[in-house]
Amino acid sequence: MGGRQQVMNIVVLVKQVPDTWSERTLRPADNTLDRDAADAVINELDDYAIEEGLRQQEAHGGEVTIVSMGPEKAAEAIRKALSMGADKAVHVSDEALRGSDGLVTSAVLANVLQRIGFDLVILGSESTDARMGTLAAMLAERLGVPQLSFASKVETDGSAISIHRQADYGYDTVEAALPAVVSVVEKINEPRYPSFKGIMAAKKKPVETLTVADLGIDPAEAGLAASATEVVSFANRPPRAAGTIVTDDGDGGAKAAEFLASRKFI
Amino acid sequence: MAEILVLAEHDGETVKKVTTELLTLARGFGEPAVVWTGPGAEAAQARLAEFGAAKIYVADSADYDDYVVAPKAELLAQLVADKSPAAVLVAATSEGREVAGRLAVKTGSGILTDVTGLSEGFVGEQSIFGGAITVQSKVRAGTPIIAVRPNAVSPEPGSGAAAMEPVSVTISDAAKTAKVTGRVVAERGERPELTEASIVVSGGRGLGSGEHFALIEQLADSLGAAVGASRAATDAGWYPHSFQVGQTGKTVSPQLYMAIGISGAIQHRAGMQTSKTIMVVNKDPEAPIFELADFGVVGDLFKVVPQLIDEIGKRSAG
Numbered sequence: 009m010g011g012r013q014q015v016m017n018i019v020v021l022v023k024q025v026p027d028t029w030s031e032r033t034l035r036p037a038d039n040t041l042d043r044d045a046a047d048a049v050i051n052e053l054d055d056y057a058i059e060e061g062l063r064q065q066e067a068h069g070g071e072v073t074i075v076s077m078g079p080e081k082a083a084e085a086i087r088k089a090l091s092m093g094a095d096k097a098v099h100v101s102d103e104a105l106r107g108s109d110g111l112v113t114s115a116v117l118a119n120v121l122q123r124i125g126f127d128l129v130i131l132g133s134e135s136t137d138a139r140m141g142t143l144a145a146m147l148a149e150r151l152g153v154p155q156l157s158f159a160s161k162v163e164t165d166g167s168a169i170s171i172h173r174q175a176d177y178g179y180d181t182v183e184a185a186l187p188a189v190v191s192v193v194e195k196i197n198e199p200r201y202p203s204f205k206g207i208m209a210a211k212k213k214p215v216e217t218l219t220v221a222d223l224g225i226d227p228a229e230a231g232l233a234a235s236a237t238e239v240v241s242f243a244n245r246p247p248r249a250a251g252t253i254v255t256d257d258g259d260g261g262a263k264a265a266e267f268l269a270s271r272k273f274i
Numbered sequence: 275m276a277e278i279l280v281l282a283e284h285d286g287e288t289v290k291k292v293t294t295e296l297l298t299l300a301r302g303f304g305e306p307a308v309v310w311t312g313p314g315a316e317a318a319q320a321r322l323a324e325f326g327a328a329k330i331y332v333a334d335s336a337d338y339d340d341y342v343v344a345p346k347a348e349l350l351a352q353l354v355a356d357k358s359p360a361a362v363l364v365a366a367t368s369e370g371r372e373v374a375g376r377l378a379v380k381t382g383s384g385i386l387t388d389v390t391g392l393s394e395g396f397v398g399e400q401s402i403f404g405g406a407i408t409v410q411s412k413v414r415a416g417t418p419i420i421a422v423r424p425n426a427v428s429p430e431p432g433s434g435a436a437a438m439e440p441v442s443v444t445i446s447d448a449a450k451t452a453k454v455t456g457r458v459v460a461e462r463g464e465r466p467e468l469t470e471a472s473i474v475v476s477g478g479r480g481l482g483s484g485e486h487f488a489l490i491e492q493l494a495d496s497l498g499a500a501v502g503a504s505r506a507a508t509d510a511g512w513y514p515h516s517f518q519v520g521q522t523g524k525t526v527s528p529q530l531y532m533a534i535g536i537s538g539a540i541q542h543r544a545g546m547q548t549s550k551t552i553m554v555v556n557k558d559p560e561a562p563i564f565e566l567a568d569f570g571v572v573g574d575l576f577k578v579v580p581q582l583i584d585e586i587g588k589r590s591a592g
Binding site for chain 2: 133152153157160170178182185193236248251253258259261263265268274
């Protein structure tokens, strides 16, 4: 391969999730997420992924394409990403995909990424609903490209890339060659808010909608039925028993110590 | 009896507590076989035996530390093919989950993450939506891959031969594309790791500044605890982001969680709701965190916490 072109093809993955602030639940019929029960928002960490994509574009040129898999309603999350400044979007939407687990989701997204091509794929390190934190690893495995996950800093010259990979002990510096998959943590940047101009412009930006048939995927290979895992039952967690609450009258710390002693912590 | 592969987490000589938890869990389902990557297996052998490891597969190569995640997944895939284990257990740490994710793709197997308990047929219990709902999930394809939440299982000694068996797997070039070129270890002192600690003391907005986190550290040190922080505190730059407990940070499940000056937004509760005992200090009696408290003090943390530290000192001296 010769030198990589200067123009980068950046793809940012976004997911619409139930708002953490609303009442989230599962559907009793098949134990999958009840998407109608809760308000839907863009996954929190995806804002940071979009921001990082836009910053890399500002530094290196090229295009930022949003890719999202989700029901029709996920178009709202895509619009938000476009209003922040992304150029265009691909929305994979098909009733056949409902209930897909991580393995199926990663297969579908890898299929899309191969079709549209990429130098840099950026995503949030986990979603606030499933919280698996495995998608970047699964995509890197499927696409055969470097896995640069949990990035708190990304630097690239358009052909080589290095990141700070956040760890419990601090961080590792990791180096690789593009194309690559990068997942980001919230320390990486401060996401911008969509401007009024951005919101207006987003309405005219192209969004391509793809079905499983468009991707050459057999509907039997998608969704809940094809997933390698299933939720067999669920129950609301019993509420915690009411605790003892005291108001500090100058002896709050002493009372707290007594409690700790009664539970053998000290 | 079929083997259960248990991927060890270690620092090159000492095995992490979570691995002893995985061994305890694995013993109920088959013969635990530890998978050890890199150096240090000899040093850890006695401890692994103490928690019931029948075997230790030792893959002593620098590749596992020099490249991100992929070599470990390749090794496990090879062992799954050679040994036909009943299941693979990993710790639900960021790295453990990622190894599990790649292994799932390689073997076409289902993966359960953040499992807090396991019953017959490898049905995993998971706590979702910030602890509001408990689900039972199962794997229906391939070899079940189970990522277990640290601190969810109490480690109990058992006995095992811990027979060392070297394995040599040639790691492909494809697994060596993300190279670790440096490691920066943040100063943490002697405190335990956040997700492994049996006591966690967290500070939030109520502290008002980064300097005041010294008070949280002092309380934590008096109890041998780890320090955590709320999103508000890490966003404000008062404490490093890697110590954040909550929806976009770490999920902890210690024996005792102390929330100091934290109001208890759902973002935070999602990361600590499954703690066994919860203590709260907050000046606002309406703060939602009090709903979770086993013991709460409504008061000024700058008065309550120093007195608490004093009392702990007196009691441990006496």
